[in-house]
Amino acid sequence: MKTDAFLSHSHDDSAWVEALARRLEDQRALKVWLDRWVLVPGHSWQQAMVRGLDEASSCAIFLGAKTPDGWFQQEIERALDLQTRKPELRVIPVLLPDADPSKVPAFVSLKTWADFRNGQDQDYAFHVLCQGIKGEPIGRWPPSQSASAEDNLAKYEARIRELARFRTLGVHEEVIVEYERRILDLWFTDGRAP
Numbered sequence: 023m024k025t026d027a028f029l030s031h032s033h034d035d036s037a038w039v040e041a042l043a044r045r046l047e048d049q050r051a052l053k054v055w056l057d058r059w060v061l062v063p064g065h066s067w068q069q070a071m072v073r074g075l076d077e078a079s080s081c082a083i084f085l086g087a088k089t090p091d092g093w094f095q096q097e098i099e100r101a102l103d104l105q106t107r108k109p110e111l112r113v114i115p116v117l118l119p120d121a122d123p124s125k126v127p128a129f130v131s132l133k134t135w136a137d138f139r140n141g142q143d144q145d146y147a148f149h150v151l152c153q154g155i156k157g158e159p160i161g162r163w164p165p166s167q168s169a170s171a172e173d174n175l176a177k178y179e180a181r182i183r184e185l186a187r188f189r190t191l192g193v194h195e196e197v198i199v200e201y202e203r204r205i206l207d208l209w210f211t212d213g214r215a216p
Contacts, residue, residue: 026052027114027155028078035086035118042138042151050152051176080112080155082136087120114154181205 027046031039036058043059046052055074061067075081116136117123136151138144146163153160182205188198 024053025055025074025078026080028055028075028081029057029084030075030081031084032086035084038086038118039084042148045148046152046155048180049176051179052152052155078111079157080114082114082116082151082155084116084118085121085125086118087122110157112154112157114151116151178205 029039029043040056040058043054043056046054055078057067057071057074060074061070114136117139119139119141121139136147136154138147140147149163150160182202185198185202188201189195
């Protein structure tokens with residue numbers, strides 16, 4: 023399963039990383055590999071993680087208060103090793119609010135960071151991370167106020183995913199069809215998603 027980003031992190035930072043993973047998928051329609059979302063009980067988690075990293079276009083390494091050790095350190099080493107054989111793989115250091123930049127592993131510190139030390143709502147850090155995942159330059163900040171076609175498409179896709187969720191919640195089909203009709207009307211009349 024091809025993904026946009028493999029999210030490598032310490033289990034101490036799981037809740038923070040999961041919240042950001044939701045934001046990446048919901049706001050930017052990026053497909054992320056997050057262990058607690060994709061691991062299957064009873065299967066080898068080590069093999070799944072290696073495969074997840076191999077199939078990702080980028081690897082975001084989330085660095086918090088602790089110096090990486092154990093399996094987390096091995097993920098970082100694997101990502102950096104994989105990048106030497108697959109130069110298009112982007113390895114993106116992400117500094118969490120309690121990160122100490124002096125504890126960032128040497129080879130990781132040579133990369134451009136997404137710095138969330140001022141909190142998760144920091145729009146610039148989120149923008150830097152998204153651009154890194156997509157393999158695009160950071161560009162000017164703040165971006166222009168007019169939404170790009172890509173942003174509109176991402177919003178449209180998010181609304182369509184909501185329709186699938188509505189069905190699982192038992193929302194009446196007529197309500198779902200009406201909502202879908204409104205989404206499509208806005209998309210085709212002025213090129214924007216609601």
